[in-house]
Amino acid sequence: MRLKRLTLTHFRNLTQADFYPGPGINLLVGENGSGKTSILEAIYLLAMVRSFRSKRLKHLIQHQQSAFTVHGRLGNEQGDDLNIAVQRRLASDEVDVRLRGERPGTLAQLTAELPLQLINSDAFRLLEGGPKERRQFLDWGGFHTNVQFIGLWQRFQRALKQRNSLLRHAKIDALQLDVWDREMAAYGSQLTQLREEYLDSLTPLFSARLQELGLSQSISLSFQRGWDRQMPLYDHLQASRDKDKEQGFTQSGPQRADLKISVEGRAALDVLSRGQQKLVVSALKLAQGELLSRQAGKKCVYLIDDLPAELDSQHRRQFCALLEKQQAQVFISSVEADALADWISENNSPAWFHVKQGQLLPLSH
Ligand SMILES: Nc1ncnc2c1ncn2[C@@H]1O[C@H](COP(=O)(O)OP(=O)(O)OP(=O)(O)O)[C@@H](O)[C@H]1O
Ligand SMILES: [Mg+2]
Structure with a gap:
């Protein structure tokens, strides 16, 4: 399955965001501290019900707020849709997870729906x-x-x-x-x-x-x-x-x-x-x-945080070409649009998004 829609409420610095990613490469561009990693973190949370950077989910609740909600709509080529929601309240010690509106028997059910590959500086561990x-x-x-x-x-x-x-x-x-x-x-x-x-x-x-x-x-x-x-x-x-x-x-x-x-x-x-x-x-x-x-017969979703910092331009190009060949859904964050523009092939028509002070806006390129 791939992610068709992501809705965030009071998640880190993102007060409200409603995001319709494309089926292929999605580029998230924004300044330091704008919320790029937080968006990748929210996608990761949907599948893993944990964060890749904070041990405690309460740290993901926006400051001064009482809860965050992350809602994802997944879909496949056959047109099946599936909704996942994860909510964490300050007042409760438990995280509330819903799969198709119901509490799942095990969290592994979520993980199985959205196989993820995270590539960030920790991946070198x-x-x-x-x-x-x-x-x-x-x-x-x-x-x-x-x-x-x-x-x-x-x-x-x-x-x-x-x-x-x-x-x-x-x-x-x-x-x-x-x-x-x-x-x-x-x-x-x-x-x-x-x-x-x-x-x-x-x-x-x-x-x-x-x-x-x-x-x-x-x-x-x-x-x-x-x-x-x-x-x-x-x-x-x-x-x-x-x-x-x-x-x-x-x-x-x-x-x-x-x-x-x-x-x-x-x-x-x-x-x-x-x-x-x-x-x-x-x-x-x-x-x-x-x-x-x-x-x-499943596709995995790649979350790549700050790719330009990880690879030189020639290797970035080769790496992206391989991702395109796999026809995977990919989310790549970067502080600079220029660092991405010249090596993503336009055949694949990547979807561009601008992350600005906790807001997420589609960009036409
Ligand atoms: N619980 C929270 N409530 C509100 N804001 C938060 C919370 N946790 C972190 N932040 C802030 O959210 C902002 C976005 O952080 P994030 O790591 O997503 O930025 P980024 O776009 O990935 O930045 P960089 O390019 O530096 O990696 C930061 O300013 C951070 O201080
Ligand atoms: Mg970041």
Whole structure:
């Protein structure tokens, strides 16, 4: 699905905004502090029910106001429409979410409707951050391309939590521990298999995008499943019981999985320049969007905050051409219109919007 309409009330500095984005590339231009990132944040909120820059949603309520509301209308090529609304009141600790007018059973239902790719300066945590960032990257793919993924992931997490809580007890019931070892092993092995399969499908697309972005180094992606390669997960959990008891938690398993990104055997982070790292992250995100379209027939929406600051003009042009080819809906923010104008192809007729002091106005170009 793509976003057809976005309505904001008392969201950050945007008092009231009603926005009809185009189906392709949308350019949001405005001065520092005008509200560009806030608009991307509102779109992100619709799918994720969280912000990418504030831990607490109450900070998104406009100062001196008592609540914000973000309302989105999504649609697809078949003409199906779907409404999502997210409201947060100061007076309540809970966020009120509506999908087609009703409270959704799980928030994952929203996330599944609007697969998002966020590219901002934090996106580089994928390379420089810890393994958690890279597991989330892989699991984004699993979640959006395989309906079994979320159930497996939740059951695995539950088993891990139960096992860890038993390991913290002074007297450990070996039989009970065995129950959770078996659960963890069953769900963890399936989860790992899905992660491996996803990465196998992603790798050729990633390499192709990287080449198109002009990066000549050969970059390899390798999956580390989080425990000994030679051992089934159940055997491994049994073998590491004593050590786990000592530490009071499960030290290895799928919860420690990682994705190694390397250039001729060395960590990419130690070899690549900052700009090259940006290209690697861009290629990873483009590959994910393409694979989503191939495997699940869904299009993802790209939110790109301040692109000119992230890439040089030649790479920006190549990157945008690849986004256009994907026919994804894209939101790109920039402080300068000129920095965008010369490299967006007019064939795709991007929609221009001017963000000015919390107001959003379409621009004819
Ligand atoms: N809860 C809030 N209520 C009112 N205004 C807020 C709130 N939170 C942030 N702001 C203000 O909203 C404005 C818009 O911020 P935003 O980050 O969206 O701007 P931007 O256009 O992305 O700027 P930049 O180009 O510098 O990245 C800023 O002036 C910020 O101080
Ligand atoms: Mg900004």
